[in-house]
Amino acid sequence: MVYDGALAEVIEQLGALPGIGPKSAQRLAFHLLAAEEEEVQVLADALLRLKRQVRFCDRCGNVSEQELCTLCQDQRRTEETLCVVEEPKDVMAIERTGEYRGRYHVLGGAINPLDGVGPDDLRIKQLMERLQAGETTEVILATDPNTEGEATATYIAMLLQPLGITVTRLASGLPVGGDLEYADEVTLGRAFAGRRDIGG
Amino acid sequence: MVYDGALAEVIEQLGALPGIGPKSAQRLAFHLLAAEEEEVQVLADALLRLKRQVRFCDRCGNVSEQELCTLCQDQRRTEETLCVVEEPKDVMAIERTGEYRGRYHVLGGAINPLDGVGPDDLRIKQLMERLQAGETTEVILATDPNTEGEATATYIAMLLQPLGITVTRLASGLPVGGDLEYADEVTLGRAFAGRRDIGG
Numbered sequence: 001m002v003y004d005g006a007l008a009e010v011i012e013q014l015g016a017l018p019g020i021g022p023k024s025a026q027r028l029a030f031h032l033l034a035a036e037e038e039e040v041q042v043l044a045d046a047l048l049r050l051k052r053q054v055r056f057c058d059r060c061g062n063v064s065e066q067e068l069c070t071l072c073q074d075q076r077r078t079e080e081t082l083c084v085v086e087e088p089k090d091v092m093a094i095e096r097t098g099e100y101r102g103r104y105h106v107l108g109g110a111i112n113p114l115d116g117v118g119p120d121d122l123r124i125k126q127l128m129e130r131l132q133a134g135e136t137t138e139v140i141l142a143t144d145p146n147t148e149g150e151a152t153a154t155y156i157a158m159l160l161q162p163l164g165i166t167v168t169r170l171a172s173g174l175p176v177g178g179d180l181e182y183a184d185e186v187t188l189g190r191a192f193a194g195r196r197d198i199g200g
Numbered sequence: 201m202v203y204d205g206a207l208a209e210v211i212e213q214l215g216a217l218p219g220i221g222p223k224s225a226q227r228l229a230f231h232l233l234a235a236e237e238e239e240v241q242v243l244a245d246a247l248l249r250l251k252r253q254v255r256f257c258d259r260c261g262n263v264s265e266q267e268l269c270t271l272c273q274d275q276r277r278t279e280e281t282l283c284v285v286e287e288p289k290d291v292m293a294i295e296r297t298g299e300y301r302g303r304y305h306v307l308g309g310a311i312n313p314l315d316g317v318g319p320d321d322l323r324i325k326q327l328m329e330r331l332q333a334g335e336t337t338e339v340i341l342a343t344d345p346n347t348e349g350e351a352t353a354t355y356i357a358m359l360l361q362p363l364g365i366t367v368t369r370l371a372s373g374l375p376v377g378g379d380l381e382y383a384d385e386v387t388l389g390r391a392f393a394g395r396r397d398i399g400g
Contacts (some may be wrong), residue, residue, distance in 0.1 A: 003292065005265045006249040013243045018231050026289060031218050037251045044244040051204040051237045063308045065205045089226060092203065117361055
């Protein structure tokens with residue numbers, strides 16, 4: 001015997017979400033069963049509103065509830081630097097550092113031939129169009145430091161070469177607070193190659 | 201800057217569920233944002249149906265969509281043994297073993313003075329009423345093998361003493377497939393105390 005009816009369906013639906021196994025799905029379902037009806041209603045409403053209200057910014061591709069996202073609407077940000085990332089979560093990660101005051105461009109993924117994702121599936125055409133305006137002097141390629149991200153950065157850098165715009169890539173190296181001994185060889189190799197003169 | 205609007209609300213709501221941290225909540229929200237509207241609708245509907253349709257069995261306290269759960273309705277199960285557990289998930293765990301063909305009684309928790317759960321907050325009165333029928337000859341106390349579960353079992357065993365019913369408790373010992381070396385002292389002590397003669 002397994003669960004049946006609505007309980008079984010909730011366990012199945014929750015278990016199909018990424019990172020939630022059958023045991024967690026069961027625990028969540030019993031938690032919701034014991035919760036106030038209002039609490040569950042609020043969750044269900046929020047899920048439905050998510051799909052209805054959240055869209056992508058027409059300009060940068062970040063998540064937004066309007067045509068332009070709050071970052072594209074913010075007049076205090078400079079158009080001179082444009083940071084190219086794979087996903088909206090990367091925008092949030094960079095915003096949390098508080099180090100960057102330029103604009104963003106979200107590609108919506110990275111080039112990955114094995115998954116059938118080519119350059120035309122990413123927002124690269126829109127990136128080239130934005131750069132036509134001529135306001136941007138530096139493009140920071142902040143795609144992930146893995147094979148797909150590197151390939152995407154290399155591809156875009158090649159496209160940007162004729163435009164005479166400075167193209168940079170985020171530094172690779174040892175994570176702050178990390179332990180040299182536990183760094184993988186590639187990261188340690190990059191850290192060596194990118195070593196900086198600290199005077200003296 | 202953090203997320204705002206419907207996306208922020210979904211992340212907050214999901215992050216409030218047990219076992220889902222802020223990173224998982226963000227990942228789930230983006231997964232749902234990328235999913236088909238229909239998929240999200242199915243999940244939201246299932247959540248709402250859960251609260252509307254699922255109730256507790258009038259007799260045993262297990263989850264059910266009718267007055268009596270499927271286990272209480274099953275005429276092939278014997279009334280002679282009654283297995284007392286804390287939660288509906290415990291019923292499912294025992295059913296998965298396929299070893300038990302009797303009835304269940306779900307207490308809805310365990311005695312826990314620190315959390316303010318006393319005997320009157322559990323379905324102990326209903327248990328005593330069920331036993332009045334006189335059909336049951338053995339009560340198996342299958343509450344959790346922890347302090348609260350042991351206290352609950354001891355309390356119920358005391359109440360059952362005058363009824364002349366056999367009262368048993370699930371065996372404590374080494375988990376099958378486990379490693380003696382890694383067993384905690386209490387479990388190993390119980391395994392010694394409960395050692396069985398295997399002939400010879």
